[in-house]
Amino acid sequence: MLSDTRIISWVLSSIIMLFMSASTQAALDELYRISVGTSISNFNSEIKINSRDGSINTGVDLESDLGFDSQLSYNWISGWYRVADNHRLSLTYNPIQRSTFWSNQNDVVIDNTTIKAGAAISSVVKSNIFDFSYIYSLYRKPEFELGLSAGVYWLRNNARVSAAGNVLAEGEITPVFKSDYFAEQKLQAPMPLFGLSATYEISPSWRANASARYFALQVSKVKGSIMSANISTEYYFNSNWGIGAGLSAFSLKVESANVVTSNFFEWSHNSAQLYAVYKY
DSSP states (O other), X not given: OOOHHHHHHHHHHHHHHHHHTOOSSOOOOOSEEEEEEEEEEEEEEEEEEEETTSSOEEEEETXXXXXXXXXXXXXXXXXXXXXXXXXXXXXXXXXXXEEEEXXXXXXXXXXXXXXXXXXXXXXXXXXXXXXXXXXXXXXXXXXXXXXXXXXXXXXXXXXXXXXXXXXXOTTOSSOEEEEEEEEEEEEEEXXXXXXXXXXXEEETTEEEEEEEEEEEEEETXXXXXXXXXXXXXXXESSSSEEEEEEEEEEEEEEEEEXXXXXXXXXXXXXXXXXXXXXEO
């Protein structure tokens, strides 16, 4: 995985290059656009539960501890609407579901309970992601647009683990076979996100896009940091329909606290994207 700083620097350099290479030859004048695509991603995920009194302090790596594939493909839909010349509203929705069934090679500790090696473990993680942004065009020419974005990245995550095998409960000395072990973690985290985006129309048929967003903050009982970066190119068959391909990087660390425990979720992935786009 590349560091957040290197990724953001790479995308910001792309935005500057787009800005410096702009020349008058086309028009970015569509009222709205919709993209539907698929992403192939390489994930790295960890869930951690901590208790207020310090009795629980365990982490579970979804890939190495629970056998989730690090590579996953998923579909998404995105769109924006130009409400005025320099003002746009953008929304992206990502429904992601991952599941696995395997026999653990090492002990796995979940909520201070140890699932001994050799158990049969079934796990499901469902994530619904809503990424909403307001984009103000700082600089706009017929062929180039540079925008400043402010929005909310809203993650709703649910992780469920079922197991059959020897389980060592908290405070016990001897493991006991259980066929109905179950644990669940729910996390809902709205995170603010700010950044820059740029679009350059190379010709009426070709476009290049780049964006970089980042923020770190504590809001009420939720704290964390988030980074998103993307670079892509699009080819249009006519004035409305086109296809695109891109690369993106994402990193999220969030902790949600309650009266008894605090849940920590870390999630990062690099993706390759292929999508269809309609603009008008």
